[in-house]
Amino acid sequence: MNTVTLKINGREVTAKEGTSVLEAARSLGIDIPTLCAYEELESAGVCRLCMVEITRGKKTRLVTSCVYPVENGLEVQTETDRVNNIRRMLIELLLPVAPSGPINALAKRFGVEKSRFKLEGPKEAPTNCSLCGLCVRYCEQVKGEHAVGFLGRGVNRKVALMADKGDECAFCRQCYSLCNSGRFVEMAEVFPDQP
Amino acid sequence: MKKLKSVVALKQFQEGLLAEQKGIKKSIAICEGTGCHAYKSGAVADTFENEIRRRGLEGRIIIRRTGCHGFCERGPMAKIFPEKVFYFQVKPEDVPEIVEATILKGELVDRLLFLDEKTGKRCAYQDEIPFYMLQNQVVFGNNFMISPRSIEDYIAAGGYSALAKALSTMSPVDVLEEIKKSGLRGRGGGGFPAGIKWETTRNAPGDPKYVIVNADEGDPGAYMDRSILEGNPHSVLEGLMLGAFAIGSTKGFVYVRQEYTIAIENLPVAIEQAKQLGLLGENILGTDFSFDVMIHQGAGAFVSGESSALMSAIEGRVGEPRPKYIRTAVKGVWDKPSNLNNVETWANVPLIINNGSEWFRSLGTEGSKGTKIFSLVGKVKYTGLVEVPMGVSVRQIVYDIGGGIRNDRKFKAVQTGGPSGGCIPEKFLDLPVDFDELSQVGSMMGSGGMIVMDEDTCMVDVAKYFTNFLADESCGKCVPCREGLRQMKRILTDITEGRGEPADLETLEELGAFMKDASLCALGQTAANPVLSTLNYFRDEYEAHVRDKKCPARVCRELIVFHIDPRKCSGCGTCRKQCPTNAISGDKKIVHIVDQEKCIKCGTCFQVCPARFSAVTRLPGGPAPAPVPYGTAVVQKAKGESK
Numbered sequence: 032m033n034t035v036t037l038k039i040n041g042r043e044v045t046a047k048e049g050t051s052v053l054e055a056a057r058s059l060g061i062d063i064p065t066l067c068a069y070e071e072l073e074s075a076g077v078c079r080l081c082m083v084e085i086t087r088g089k090k091t092r093l094v095t096s097c098v099y100p101v102e103n104g105l106e107v108q109t110e111t112d113r114v115n116n117i118r119r120m121l122i123e124l125l126l127p128v129a130p131s132g133p134i135n136a137l138a139k140r141f142g143v144e145k146s147r148f149k150l151e152g153p154k155e156a157p158t159n160c161s162l163c164g165l166c167v168r169y170c171e172q173v174k175g176e177h178a179v180g181f182l183g184r185g186v187n188r189k190v191a192l193m194a195d196k197g198d199e200c201a202f203c204r205q206c207y208s209l210c211n212s213g214r215f216v217e218m219a220e221v222f223p224d225q226p
Numbered sequence: 227m228k229k230l231k232s233v234v235a236l237k238q239f240q241e242g243l244l245a246e247q248k249g250i251k252k253s254i255a256i257c258e259g260t261g262c263h264a265y266k267s268g269a270v271a272d273t274f275e276n277e278i279r280r281r282g283l284e285g286r287i288i289i290r291r292t293g294c295h296g297f298c299e300r301g302p303m304a305k306i307f308p309e310k311v312f313y314f315q316v317k318p319e320d321v322p323e324i325v326e327a328t329i330l331k332g333e334l335v336d337r338l339l340f341l342d343e344k345t346g347k348r349c350a351y352q353d354e355i356p357f358y359m360l361q362n363q364v365v366f367g368n369n370f371m372i373s374p375r376s377i378e379d380y381i382a383a384g385g386y387s388a389l390a391k392a393l394s395t396m397s398p399v400d401v402l403e404e405i406k407k408s409g410l411r412g413r414g415g416g417g418f419p420a421g422i423k424w425e426t427t428r429n430a431p432g433d434p435k436y437v438i439v440n441a442d443e444g445d446p447g448a449y450m451d452r453s454i455l456e457g458n459p460h461s462v463l464e465g466l467m468l469g470a471f472a473i474g475s476t477k478g479f480v481y482v483r484q485e486y487t488i489a490i491e492n493l494p495v496a497i498e499q500a501k502q503l504g505l506l507g508e509n510i511l512g513t514d515f516s517f518d519v520m521i522h523q524g525a526g527a528f529v530s531g532e533s534s535a536l537m538s539a540i541e542g543r544v545g546e547p548r549p550k551y552i553r554t555a556v557k558g559v560w561d562k563p564s565n566l567n568n569v570e571t572w573a574n575v576p577l578i579i580n581n582g583s584e585w586f587r588s589l590g591t592e593g594s595k596g597t598k599i600f601s602l603v604g605k606v607k608y609t610g611l612v613e614v615p616m617g618v619s620v621r622q623i624v625y626d627i628g629g630g631i632r633n634d635r636k637f638k639a640v641q642t643g644g645p646s647g648g649c650i651p652e653k654f655l656d657l658p659v660d661f662d663e664l665s666q667v668g669s670m671m672g673s674g675g676m677i678v679m680d681e682d683t684c685m686v687d688v689a690k691y692f693t694n695f696l697a698d699e700s701c702g703k704c705v706p707c708r709e710g711l712r713q714m715k716r717i718l719t720d721i722t723e724g725r726g727e728p729a730d731l732e733t734l735e736e737l738g739a740f741m742k743d744a745s746l747c748a749l750g751q752t753a754a755n756p757v758l759s760t761l762n763y764f765r766d767e768y769e770a771h772v773r774d775k776k777c778p779a780r781v782c783r784e785l786i787v788f789h790i791d792p793r794k795c796s797g798c799g800t801c802r803k804q805c806p807t808n809a810i811s812g813d814k815k816i817v818h819i820v821d822q823e824k825c826i827k828c829g830t831c832f833q834v835c836p837a838r839f840s841a842v843t844r845l846p847g848g849p850a851p852a853p854v855p856y857g858t859a860v861v862q863k864a865k866g867e868s869k
Contacts (some may be wrong), residue, residue, distance in 0.1 A: 187703070
């Protein structure tokens with residue numbers, strides 16, 4: 032397998048062709064925040080927290096590091112002002128939706144004290160779900176089931192358990208530990224007697 | 227039908243059709259496009275058929291139920307050949323007179339001709355009608371000559387001759403080079419050069435390669451692709467086949483939205499007819515080129531028009547965009563090279579191959595060649611589909627073709643490019659319309675929607691409309707687009723309902739810039755355009771909402787106030803009787819008063835107040851003027867005085 036060499040935050044790293052910039056950065060111990068990345072799963076590129084700036088020649092642009100493949104001679108910056116401003120806005124936007132645990136920790140790390148945003152209206156209540164889709168993709172890609180899925184689109188998108196898969200679902204619970212936003216932690220608290 | 231096994235056989239078939247038509251003296255083209263269809267043009271066509279039969283004229287006069295003629299506002303339309311007399315708003319009861327006068331005697335039926343309000347003149351022929359005068363219907367023009375369900379009509383009008391030319395005298399590279407030289411840019415949104423896209427797919431490794439028609443047109447108010455596909459499906463198929471030939475593809479898809487019912491009825495007919503004639507399938511016209519096409523019906527999602535989402539849908543998965551740093555032209559459907567162009571782009575291809583790239587380059591501007599079809603809708607006098615050379619100014623489209631603003635109101639803005647586009651203010655009326663000029667002023671060509679707005683349109687309300695549309699139509703996958711739109715929608719709702727705060731405008735701008743940088747696909751990256759462009763050009767309107775809690779265009783319900791002018795009220799009681807919440811008090815000859823507490827601002831009083839009094843007024847914002855004491859007598863008017 033061919034390897035490529037690139038620079039991340041000024042440090043040189045060699046990675047296998049086809050790996051993502053995120054993986055290469057993590058191999059150097061560089062901590063790029065993510066919600067929707069998990070090594071056993073295909074990258075989805077939906078949380079956008081892993082965005083970084085890349086420079087090729089004279090052009091600098093933003094890319095999603097979990098899906099952007101490593102390239103020879105690429106220069107990557109993971110903590111620029113532009114990148115961190117995007118992360119702060121993402122956190123601000125997610126806080127009203129999923130105010131518990133992990134998003135809060137991210138808020139502390141990136142210095143977001145308070146969100147300007149809020150939820151309004153009868154249908155809009157905190158769900159503690161950031162819709163990262165880890166549970167959905169784990170169920171589909173690792174378990175080979177589709178017991179968890181997305182319903183609706185746009186601002187009405189939500190994660191739902193599929194009714195006819197209930198038998199399997201009640202005992203598996205492997206996705207619980209993946210949950211980023213406390214949604215399944217909450218559920219485990221509500222149903223403590225379940226295995 | 228017998229299979230045509232060579233290019234010569236196609237030519238002979240066409241000549242045979244033309245010879246048959248020679249014996250026919252007249253033909254009548256009745257528009258059955260979506261607009262006219264809704265005006266019941268089918269009944270008009272039926273009546274024509276009956277009338278011709280009744281008079282024993284069958285075989286001598288042909289009636290064609292055709293696709294859209296463009297001037298949808300004046301449907302149903304009938305055009306009579308060879309004179310090219312154009313009748314508008316034709317009803318079944320007008321038909322005997324048309325047959326008697328025009329078909330038999332060659333006389334005009336005056337009242338059905340277009341009346342040019344400016345000159346007071348009736349216009350009998352297409353090139354006298356202002357709506358058509360500036361147009362150059364190169365893509366759309368054949369609609370008059372063709373019944374979409376007749377491949378014979380298409381072939382008689384020169385159809386499939388571009389394919390025959392390519393297969394007999396050109397190599398795939400020749401076709402590709404011709405399209406590259408023509409400068410044809412994609413008519414679906416971004417305006418990417420079609421030839422370069424084709425070349426990418428042609429050179430990409432992988433087999434098979436796919437060619438795809440994007441007929442997922444979903445911008446509010448836009449229906450040009452629909453009308454091409456409904457009215458002239460073979461032109462799209464022929465373009466697709468030429469693309470397939472150039473790219474080296476043998477399989478194509480037409481991704482068409484389920485809502486386009488006439489297109490979905492006509493397309494399979496067209497494909498079946500082409501197969502029967504040997505114009506689709508194995509060894510087309512006796513050559514080595516084989517091509518087949520499949521129809522994929524969209525399940526009703528706006529976002530599926532995005533290339534990667536559309537391809538996911540074709541694969542049978544949810545039509546959601548995927549993060550991509552490899553273009554779909556290289557890795558598309560089932561990771562195979564896939565070339566996607568929209569309907570209008572494909573329909574231009576046979577014209578370029580037939581007439582040459584030089585001809586195409588002679589139309590349009592330096593950077594945008596050819597013509598573009600716009601759906602001209604909103605507050606203009608004449609609405610419909612207009613095809614103009616690129617570079618015609620907004621003013622020409624709105625005033626010369628569209629006849630200006632309805633009810634002689636003042637022009638305020640034109641929204642182009644659908645939900646990803648923006649609003650262009652009056653100062654850019656002389657802007658030549660092409661891909662680059664529109665982008666420079668913060669809007670875009672998009673697929674060609676053009677919504678004209680007048681002074682009674684609230685720009686904050688417009689931004690809210692498009693934001694709400696996108697909040698529902700985004701796939702909801704990535705955080706910036708989903709949560710960004712959710713918050714934009716909330717902020718805009720707050721502003722239009724009087725809860726806006728000064729900081730909101732900066733927050734909107736910051737969110738907009740962020741969504742452009744951080745969203746996963748083009749839908750999210752452009753979703754803030756309606757907000758950003760209106761904030762840029764109409765900031766004062768936003769400020770009036772936020773600071774003064776007023777809506778200058780008197781649209782935003784929560785802000786405006788209905789007030790009865792005590793000097794004008796005649797005490798007729800019309801508004802009082804129709805008010806749904808009994809918010810109006812008064813009596814005969816007693817000045818009526820609106821109880822602002824009870825008023826739900828439905829606007830009924832405003833609409834029903836007789837025009838000769840016009841006593842009910844809409845004020846941009848509160849507080850309402852203090853009411854006169856109950857029981858005040860109306861101002862007596864002298865006899866004959868109306869105001």
